[in-house]
Amino acid sequence: MKSGKWVGFVTLLLHVCFSRADKIVALPGQPKVSFQHFSGYVTVHDEKPHRQRALFYYFVEAETMPASKPLVLWLNGGPGCSSVGAGAFIEHGPFKPNGKTLTKNAHSWNKEANMLYLESPAGVGFSYSANNSFYTDLNDEVVARDNFVFLERWLLMFPQYKNRDFYITGESYAGHYVPQLTLHIIHSNLKLNLKGIAIGNPLLEFVTDMNSADQYYWSHGLISDSAYELLLSFCNSSRLMREALTQSFSSDCLSVYSEVAEELGKSVDKYDVIADVCLSSGQSPMAIFSHPMFLGPQFSSSLHSQFSQQQVKVEADPCIEDKTTKYLNRKDVQKALHAKLVGITSWNLCNKIVQYMDDLETPTIYTVGKIVKSGIPVMVYSGDQDSVIPFTGTRNLVYKLAKALGLKTTVPYRPWFEGKQVGGWTQVYGDILSFATIRGASHTAPASQPERSMALFKAVLSGKPLPEA
16 A cells, blocks of 8 residues: 555544544433434644644434435534534534433434534634634634634544535524635535535624614514614614724713613513513523624623623523533533533633624625525525514515525515414525525524424425425
């Protein structure tokens, strides 16, 4: 055997051995299951030991027939929120913590696909950088590159998934992560059977997404006519966000948002306006929702306190964030997950060390357009009870993109069904660009409307429009 081939063979063997080392025997409190799951680290930057970066993943094989089902990558947003904690344990993974043990999730997405949850960028969850200066130089380009390297090296560990049908999915700030990673793959030499992407309540264009919240508050009865007029005339949400990022608030914005905050109250969740709140927790806002750019540490403490919310309802358990955080901070759980804390003392759903905001106003709707033009199907969906990135702005952005690309409507705007009930509304352009709402769903749709979100997920994987009845 020639030396080059020998080196390649040894490298492949080492990666396969690493994948076996990452196999989870059982998570503490886990019910008996038939599928395999894995977790561990993939080094994405190993130039020097003191500059090493490693991303943590949790991989769940499909519940049945994993060899014939697609591979789906899931990315949560933030920036700074965990795909393992939020995506896997709160939204659509196989287990949910109940405070003492784990229970099966009847609507887990691994019933339909092999699910790969990635904590990205380094600094999120269990992912880390050995060089703390990395966190101050972070931007979307670095994240896309690291995510690509992760995927490339993960597939060396799990080569059986290299030629599988592949989808990239995510929500919120993953409206940046997902399109940027997808475009990186399209322009690379990495040959993947990329079948489509799906992004939920995504940040796609700053001004449209932020300002659509103002109309949403008013149209849903959350604020008065006079408060809405103030938002339109003096300080809309995009202006407030710009001022928040620079921590330089004008008197106009402070005055307007003082009135808006008073009318909204402290017990309405902006991410799920019809949800009840968790009254048993003394904590301030749910981490995954208070940390992101919308209500993050960039706000002054006085303004932030005016907008602080209690925790959001997640189906029958509005306090699941507390339970997830406690569970993933258990030493026996971290050992079972092959996880470690590097540079932090505890695992958090959203880590404050990741606070980059330089790319917040960079529109990614045009990146979505490039993906569509490359022939990759795109599904953009919105939980219709989210006031932070409301469906109205997202729907308008998708409509304008379709018009700019010259795509004709192939499925007119209509209701779609989950069972005998309306699951939401949908429209398809050119049989390649789809928009859908999920009726009654929050910013994290699979957590609040699991059955309807599962129906949408199945439609994405099938490549077919959402069912009419």
